[in-house]
Amino acid sequence: MKSRKSILPRRWPRRWKNAASYIIVGGWSGFSLFFVLWVVFASLKSTRKLFSKPWSIPYDPAFGNYVKTWVSSRFGDYFLNSLLVVSLSVLVLLIVSTPAAYVLSRGKFRSRQVISSFLVFGMGVPIPLLFVPLAVIMAKLGLADTLSGLGLVYVAVSIPFTVFVLQGFFSSLPSELESAARIDGCKDWQIFWHVMLPLAKPGILTVAILNFVGLWNEFQLALVLIDSPENRTLSLGMYSLITSMKYSGGDWAGLFAGVTIVMIPTIALFLFLSDRMISGITMGGVK
Amino acid sequence: MLFSASRYVLSVAALTTGLMASAGAGSAAELTFWSMWNETEPQAKALQMIMDAYTVANPETTFSVVWNGRQNQTKLRGALQAGTKVDFMDQDGDQLVGGLQKEGLAYDLSGIVDDELKNALLPGTLDLYSSDGKYYQITYIYNTVNFWYNKEMMDEAGATPPKTWDDLIAVCDAVKGIGKHALVVESDAADYNMLFFSNLVERTLGANAVLKLMEDKSGAGWADPAVLDAAQKSRQLWDAGCIAEDARGFQWPAGQTTVALGDTMGELVGSWLPTELLETAGQDFPWAAFSFPEVPGGVGKSTDMEVALIGMMVLKDSPNAEEAAQFLKYVVSEEAQKTMVETGVVGVTRKGVEWPAIIADGATSAAEATALSNFAGGLALYYPDFNSNVAKPEYNKMFLGQATPEEFVATMVAATAEYWKAQ
Amino acid sequence: MMRRRMILVFLMPALTLYLCFLVFPAIQAFYLSLFETSGFGDNVKWVGLRNYSRLLTDHIFWLSVGNMLVILLAGGAAVFGFAFLFTVLLNSGIWGKKLFRAMIFMPNVIAAIAITTFWSFVFMPRYGLLTNILKSIGLEDLAKMAWTAPENIIWAMLVGLVWISTGFFTILILSGADKIPIDMVEAARLEGANNRQIFRLITLPMMWDVLLITLVLWVVQAITVFEFPYAFGGPEINQNLYTPSIYLYIMGFGQRDPIYQLGYATAIGVTMFLMMVISVTVLRLLLRWDQVEY
Secondary structure: OOOOOOOOOOOOOHHHHHHHHHHHHHHHHHHHHHHHHHHHHHHOOOHHHHHHHOOOOOOOOOOOOHHHHHHOOOOHHHHHHHHHHHHHHHHHHHHHHHHHHHHHHOOOOOOOHHHHHHHHHHHHHHHHHHHHHHHOOOOOOOOOOOHHHHHHHHHHHHOOOOOHHHHHHOHHHHHHHHHHHOOOOOOOOHHHHHHHHHHHHHHHHHHHHHHHHHOOOOHHHHHHOOOOOOOOOHHHHHHHHHHHHHHHHOOHHHHHHHHHHHHHHHHHHHHHHHHHHHHHHHHHHOO | OOHHHHHHHHHHHHHHHHHHHHOOOOOOOOEEEEEEEEOOOOOHHHHHHHHHHHHHHHHOOEEEEOOOOOOOOHHHHHHHHHHOOOEEEEEHHHHHHHHHHHHHEOOOOOOOOHHHHHHHHHHOHHHHHHEEOOOOOOEEEEEEEEEEEEEEHHHOOOOOOOOEEEHHHHHHHHHHHHHOOOOOOOOHHHHHHHHHHHHHHHHHHHOOOHHHHHHHOOOOOHHHHHHHHHHHHHHHHHHOEEEOOHHHHOOOOHHHHHHHHHEEEEEEOOHHHHHHHHHOOOOOOOOEEEEEOOOOOOOOOOOEEEEEEEEEEEEOOOOOHHHHHHHHHOOOOOHHHHHHHHHHHHOOOOOOOOOOHHHHHHHHHHOOOOEEEEEEHHHHHHOOHHHHHHHHHHHHHHHOOOOOOOHHHHHHHHHHHHHHHHH | OOHHHHHHHHHHHHHHHHHHHHHHHHHHHHHHEEEEEOOOOOOOOOOOOOOHHHHHHHHHHHHHHHHHHHHHHHHHHHHHHHHHHHHHHHOOOOOOOOHHHHHHHHHHHHHHHHHHHHHHHHHOOOOHHHHHHHHHHHHHHOOOOOOOOOOOHHHHHHHHHHHHHHHHHHHHHHHHOOOOOHHHHHHHHOOOHHHHHHHHHHHHHHHHHHHHHHHHHHHHHHHOOOOHHHHHOOOOOOOOHHHHHHHHHHOOOOOOOOOOHHHHHHEEEEEHHHHHHHHHHHHHHHHHHHHHHH
């Protein structure tokens, strides 16, 4: 959009307008950066120091906060749980969603449109509506309080968005390659495996990252489906740290060490792949 | 298909566990304990030592512990539904009554509660949660409700522990004189705040009076002038400047932290406060406690006291109920209770076991107690949902100035009538 | 041609999981909401629509709906205001658009549960960051404010929620704006259209779809919001922070005090779902009707 439509007063010279844009946008962006830095600094102070000098830079970092959170508060275990359940869920999700999306975008059969809309409908189901029924179903299946049960639910609730985005991606691929392959005598599954799947890699990677980040941060389903401390995911561990640290005198510094541990993996992913993630979300959200 | 297959797997699993359980009975039992403590807390360390000692003495009994933290009981249902085996658990006594005992999920412990055991424990501690003469939990930690305060600050302000409500207001003035506040509250800890109300009602009408207010099914119980008076007196604490204005925004534990940091003299709360603040306040903090003051014309004595006992309960469906019950008996033995005190830094229910020095005043009031009432009036015992959804939040609203004492009384009358109508 | 069998094999796994763990429980919710049960097994009681009639007179439920409306309307105004502002500013030809876009979006990749911890510390009375800043610039009176007092706490929470959501909606609206073909704008300008006309005749109609979709997304998010206010409220969450989702969780599972009312909790979920369907339908009708006017 080159219209240079400006909401700033028209009489202002261009340079002022630019400066104002930088200040507003830069200020908001800067706050994101400040948030991360402040949390990391806070995690390296003692709690007393944190209360008395919340703005200081910790020159003698208290790494003990991390040791305490990682070992005594079991963040090491929770980190592994999260890594396991989230990676496997994303893997299964891709294995079931990619073929479905392919068939729904490229196949020609009568119920195609119906099935597509039926899947999209899933994006509108509020997760809290599922709290009680899922708890009941999981108990019946003997999957309550297990990471595999949680993983199954993670896959199911992520299917609609994933299929939707991948379907759009497959539709955007040129159909010439497909017909060429068919003329060469490829069978239908060979076309999928050897032609379309390689082409769809960027799209698959995008949904993989988005789902990884989303499930890594997922909290409410884990809260409802997981009971035992040894099965806690990292976000549940974070919540239990919030509630338990308060019984032992308010160890805020240890809490911020926990926050840092939770956010480092997703921020690292974001640093390298922000463009891909943002384009994936806009693809899913605005089509 | 899917469902019948999983049902098959389930029944096989049930059979195997059943076999294992019957093979294990009598010879070796692993008791599963679900605990309200977090693994990092001193109480958990003490319990772990007690269990280890028990296993040394009884090698056939071992333990598997799940340190759930305070949401222990909330998590329990999911676990029971999923078929997870839980033999015994601990939680605040009133919550065990309201949640599990009422649902018929507790194992009858009357078999191990004999006169000898009753006499060995501080008066009333077992009876507080018994129902129809049967005992379903063994209380093993004793928390008294007092004003826990910084003795040096009291001395500095030139004040002495108050005997009457007016004395208390005078203490507030004295502390204000040295630029501090006498009391602090947490805006979100509604049951702590309710302690002012329940204690005031009990000082006027006698022990366990709050429960009796609730028993009048027309709701008229709450129309007793003592209720309005208690509500007004608790508002008075703000008007008289006993509590700092910004305490209206403290989210627990921000309020109690001000005591540790020396900004506030004390707080009306359970005797766990010094333990919780051990790290922030330091070992040498001059802790002391005074009892809730008397009110003019009231029948409640200053030695009547609210308590929050923590109990252990064996679950009815436990395959090792008898073994678990034997262990519960051990937890209140002199040896185990000493460990609880020394490592767990808490008060205990057994007579003659000396409490930790920082809560010595709590031990005194426990020994002198003339009548026990439950924490915050005890509504949590029999009306847990009413307590959580109506009594606590409505009182808190009034206490923090979002409603008048008169409105509070009217709401309670109406809500109680409605509650009984719906039953 | 794709064979029927392949279509079936490719669709089945996804559809099965979707049906078993999303569609089936969603439908079962409607059924469960007609019962009264603690979930312990033996005492399931059919109550018909009684859970719903109880909801109508439950003032805590209405309190939670009120809070939800605050989030929906006030939060929505702030989120969309900021998102449009940033869209316009980022498209005014400034340097580093991509970088700024990424930074504005960043809070969305961090677990909400972790972010609440920071905001709790910001708004903590007496020791918090905000009080600290206000004190250091001499605003002693404001510094004494109890930002988390009962009447303020939802607004304090909303600040953090708006901060996160703004990033999400900015990238959506920005991508909508970027879809407008430049040639079209240039052509209109050559024809002598002024800024206002371009906005009314090109920008707005072209962005209408995006606007509708983002509004629907916001409505859905606002009605179902759970974890941010829940974690902000700490271990004993204040009723002034209840949203319908939180009330559902409290009634069905409980925080520290266990309350086991599964049927009632599910009825709250179904009601939320209906509120969502109704508001999305209304929104669509309203916007379609408006569009005709342009």
